Structure formats: structure tokens, C-alpha cells
Amino acid sequence: MAKEIPDLVAEARAGTGKGAARQARREGKVPGIVYGDHKDPVAVAFEFNNLLTKLRAGRFMSTLWNLKVDGQEDVRVICRGVQKDVVKDLPIHIDFMRLRRTSKVNLFIPVEFINHEKCPGLKKGGTLVTVRAEVELIVTAGDIPDHITVDLSGHEVGDSIHIADVELPAGSKPTIDRNFVIANLAAPSALRSSDEEAAGADEEAEASAEE
Numbered sequence: 001m002a003k004e005i006p007d008l009v010a011e012a013r014a015g016t017g018k019g020a021a022r023q024a025r026r027e028g029k030v031p032g033i034v035y036g037d038h039k040d041p042v043a044v045a046f047e048f049n050n051l052l053t054k055l056r057a058g059r060f061m062s063t064l065w066n067l068k069v070d071g072q073e074d075v076r077v078i079c080r081g082v083q084k085d086v087v088k089d090l091p092i093h094i095d096f097m098r099l100r101r102t103s104k105v106n107l108f109i110p111v112e113f114i115n116h117e118k119c120p121g122l123k124k125g126g127t128l129v130t131v132r133a134e135v136e137l138i139v140t141a142g143d144i145p146d147h148i149t150v151d152l153s154g155h156e157v158g159d160s161i162h163i164a165d166v167e168l169p170a171g172s173k174p175t176i177d178r179n180f181v182i183a184n185l186a187a188p189s190a191l192r193s194s195d196e197e198a199a200g201a202d203e204e205a206e207a208s209a210e211e
Contacts, residue, residue: 005076005144008054008065010044012072021093030091034067034077037098044069046094055082055091062108064141067096076141078105101142106175108134111182112147119152125188126157132182135163136175145169150182159185 013024013031020043021031029045044067054060061079068074077096085092099105111133116122135148150166164179174180 004146005064005066007068008046008077009050009068010046012069013043013045025092030094032094032096034075034096034098037100039098042069042072044096048091051091051094059108062106062136064099064105064107064144065096076101099141101140103141104138105141106136107139107144108136109139109145109172110134110147111150113150113152113183115151115153119155119185121155121157121159121185122152124157127186127188128152129184129186130182131184132180135182137168137172138175139169139172143169143171145172155185157185157187161185 010032011029013020024031024045027045028048030048030051032044032046033041034044035041061082063078065077065079066074067077076099078099079094080097081095082091083093084090111130113128113130116128119126119128122128137145137148139145148166148168150161152161155161160181161183162179162181163174163176166182168174
């Protein structure tokens with residue numbers, strides 16, 4: 001399933017340069033520019049509070065946005081820079097790059113776990129410990145997956161699930177070039193306690209033998 005691309009609403013901004021940007025800020029807006037895809041740059045402005053909310057929600061610069069400007073065709077963009085006031089740490093200018101449907105982009109994709117009922121480790125009282133709730137993938141802008149699926153079928157207590165164990169959507173690959181862990185199946189707390197007690201007893205026996 002393709003991931004739903006969130007909307008980002010802006011308005012066209014008349015004029016460019018420092019004077020036009022200052023005017024936009026006086027009106028309670030954050031000036032910005034949209035460039036790329038072999039087209040002319042377009043000056044835009046964003047309502048300050050709405051933009052600030054999205055920035056503070058996280059993952060802003062790794063999210064593909066559907067930019068909506070009244071009177072213009074929607075365009076897919078990704079943020080390439082946010083200038084902030086050095087004192088107030090608030091946005092004063094923002095840059096976006098247009099993307100084609102065939103463009104490659106790095107995005108964080110949620111992980112979904114399935115077949116809990118077919119997991120022997122969970123049936124024995126084990127706990128699923130999620131190491132990465134999201135995985136950063138290189139994906140095609142026109143075919144962004146809604147999530148990646150981790151099948152828990154057959155996994156036992158003590159198993160680690162790595163990225164290589166997961167069938168990734170076509171055309172996507174991890175940004176990290178190593179077989180990192182996504183989740184672990186931890187032993188039940190009672191079993192861990194008994195193991196720790198057994199290990200402690202073994203250590204005491206070895207110490208007594210040495211004496």
C-alpha cells in the first residue's frame with residue numbers, strides 16, 4: 001500500500017529578495033522558495049503557527065509533502081533547509097525541492113509486525129522488544145510504501161529480527177549499509193530471573209572450588 005502523502009498549504013508570494021521576505025514575516029508568515037525539476041523557482045509563504053506545529057512534530061525534513069498553492073498544480077516537495085532566528089530559534093525562511101515521481105528520496109517508514117499468534121516465542125511468554133519503530137529507506141517518490149511488514153511466524157525466544165529478514169517493498173532499500181536489528185524476542189521475566197539465579201549459583205560454586 002502506498003503511503004499517504006500529507007498536504008502542506010502555502011500561498012504564492014509576490015516578489016523575492018530581503019524586502020519581500022521581511023514583508024511576509026510582518027504579516028505573520030514564513031517566506032520560502034520552491035526550486036528544482038528544471039523549473040523556475042517559486043516564492044511562497046506559510047502561515048507561521050501551522051508551519052511551526054509541523055516542524056515541532058518531527059521528521060519534517062525527511063517527509064515527502066504534497067505542496068498545495070492556490071491557483072497552482074500540486075507538487076511533491078521535500079524540505080532542504082530551514083533558516084532560524086539565532087536568538088528565538090524560530091523559522092524565518094524555508095527551502096523546498098520539487099521531486100519527480102521517479103526521484104529517489106530518504107524517508108522514515110513505519111514498521112508493522114504481523115502473525116503474533118504464530119510466534120512460538122510469544123506463546124511461551126516472551127516479549128517483543130521493538131528496536132526500530134521506523135526504518136529509514138531510500139524510496140521512489142511516486143511509490144512510497146505505507147509501512148514495512150515484519151512476519152513474526154516461527155520466531156523463538158532469544159531471536160533477533162534483522163533488516164535482512166524483512167522483504168522490503170520493490171524499489172526501496174535501507175540507507176544504512178549493514179544488517180541492523182529491528183526487534184528482539186526477549187525471554188519472560190520469570191525465566192530471566194531463574195537464568196540469572198542459576199548463573200549466580202554457578203559463579204558461587206566455581207569460587208568455592210577455587211578456594
